[in-house]
Amino acid sequence: MRITYPSIDKLLSRVDSRYSLSVLAAKRAHELEAGDPPTLDHFKCDKAVGKALEEIAAGKVTVDPAHAEVNLED
Structure with a gap:
């Protein structure tokens, strides 16, 4: 599977490693999937996984x- 959107470069600018x-x-x-509300209006x-x-x-x-832990930013 290849990630095309969002780009891997943009994602890696937000975290320190692929892991x-x-x-x-x-x-x-x-x-x-457990029902937590999304942080974006449109996906x-x-x-x-794509939404995440x-x-x-x-x-x-x-x-x-x-x-x-996962932190949700306001």
């Missing part, structure tokens, strides 16, 4: 290195 990106996207996708992607990546690219979801 962190994949963990963050997976955690956020699980949250979205290009239909699947939870869009939120990360927009700077709405970040990693808290002290707790290794």
Whole structure:
């Protein structure tokens, strides 16, 4: 699978590694699937992982290195 949107360069500018990106996207996708409200009004992607990546690219979801948890930015 290739990521075309959002671009990998934009995503990696938001996190420090591909590993962190994949963990963050997976955690956020699980949250979205569990019913957590999205942080964006519109998405290009239909699947939870794509939506999570869009939120990360927009700077709405970040990693808290002290707790290794997903943080939602206001």
